[in-house]
Amino acid sequence: MTHKVAFIGLGVMGFPMAGWLSQAGHAVTVFNRTVAKAARWRETYGGTVAASAREAAGDADLVFMCVGDDPDLADTAFGEYGVLRAMRTDSILVDHTTASAGLAREIAAAGAKRGVHCLDAPVSGGQAGAEQGKLTVMVGGEAAAFARAEPVIRAYAKSVRLIGPAGSGQLTKMVNQIAIAGVVQGLAEAINFAQRAKLDVAAVIDVISKGAAQSWQMENRWDTMRQGRFDFGFAVEWMRKDLRICLQEARANGAELPLAALVDQFYADVAGMGGKRWDTSSLIARLNRHDKASP
Numbered sequence: 001m002t003h004k005v006a007f008i009g010l011g012v013m014g015f016p017m018a019g020w021l022s023q024a025g026h027a028v029t030v031f032n033r034t035v036a037k038a039a040r041w042r043e044t045y046g047g048t049v050a051a052s053a054r055e056a057a058g059d060a061d062l063v064f065m066c067v068g069d070d071p072d073l074a075d076t077a078f079g080e081y082g083v084l085r086a087m088r089t090d091s092i093l094v095d096h097t098t099a100s101a102g103l104a105r106e107i108a109a110a111g112a113k114r115g116v117h118c119l120d121a122p123v124s125g126g127q128a129g130a131e132q133g134k135l136t137v138m139v140g141g142e143a144a145a146f147a148r149a150e151p152v153i154r155a156y157a158k159s160v161r162l163i164g165p166a167g168s169g170q171l172t173k174m175v176n177q178i179a180i181a182g183v184v185q186g187l188a189e190a191i192n193f194a195q196r197a198k199l200d201v202a203a204v205i206d207v208i209s210k211g212a213a214q215s216w217q218m219e220n221r222w223d224t225m226r227q228g229r230f231d232f233g234f235a236v237e238w239m240r241k242d243l244r245i246c247l248q249e250a251r252a253n254g255a256e257l258p259l260a261a262l263v264d265q266f267y268a269d270v271a272g273m274g275g276k277r278w279d280t281s282s283l284i285a286r287l288n289r290h291d292k293a294s295p
């Protein structure tokens with residue numbers, strides 16, 4: 001079954017996700033703040049470009065958002081040109097932004113007042129997952145709205161799961177980011193150590209990736225980390241935003257996150273080295289920073 005859908009935010013993630021919706025046969029209207037990206041999207045996939053998020057959302061059965069941080073999402077949802085002012089009764093708002101659980105609950109409450117069903121649905125799988133249509137989607141919201149949205153989300157996902165009420169998708173994404181932060185730092189330290197020990201890093205990774213040290217990060221990032229290539233999509237500034245959200249939530253629920261807090265400071269160092277838009281595997285650059293400064 002195909003639908004009229006709107007997609008707001010054609011960044012690293014949103015651009016290919018909206019593309020998959022178009023390729024699945026849905027009638028897609030897009031909006032992007034930087035107009036040139038929307039024009040490029042239409043050249044690639046066809047479809048319609050709207051002048052605002054509000055205009056894109058007005059006629060849609062489902063509206064998708066994938067913007068940056070809480071203020072961007074609040075503006076896109078509630079602002080003068082935001083989607084909630086225009087969405088039809090009984091339509092569904094699916095938010096793929098990684099944002100706070102509190103804002104997800106506020107959006108769900110505001111939507112409910114207008115008869116709009118809201119799902120917070122952050123994703124994991126990175127730029128490659130979006131481009132290959134193989135994202136993991138963790139969802140908070142009502143079961144009935146989830147059942148309607150899930151087949152549409154499947155256009156770009158290999159795994160979609162409803163976790164609980166509004167905010168649960170965002171909380172699950174926080175668990176994901178907490179788990180990743182320490183793994184990436186551990187891998188950065190391991191590769192840096194192997195290099196300094198003058199080991200054959202490829203041989204080392206080949207053997208240890210078949211044992212208990214194996215991880216997605218190890219399999220997919222060891223070689224590019226070794227080479228100092230950090231152009232794989234998920235930006236350091238977004239990871240710092242995610243860790244900030246995790247640390248805020250932990251202050252409220254009493255969880256201790258000493259490792260996540262430390263890794264956040266390491267990402268602050270990377271940002272200070274000019275790495276705000278490097279991908280998150282760039283933690284290894286920080287371990288080499290003094291070498292570069294020395295003669």
Ligand SMILES: NC(=O)c1ccc[n+]([C@@H]2O[C@H](COP(=O)([O-])OP(=O)(O)OC[C@H]3O[C@@H](n4cnc5c(N)ncnc54)[C@H](OP(=O)(O)O)[C@@H]3O)[C@@H](O)[C@H]2O)c1
Binds near residue numbers: 008010
């Ligand atoms: N990249 C990844 O690997 C990845 C993985 C999982 C989750 N995420 C999450 O997905 C979201 C998007 O990430 P991304 O990598 O696609 O980011 P991105 O490439 O920086 O794109 C962000 C998008 O949001 C739009 N935007 C930002 N602020 C806005 C505002 N105030 N009003 C309207 N539009 C606004 C941007 O418009 P402009 O084009 O005008 O800047 C752009 O289309 C983030 O929450 C991120 O944490 C990303």
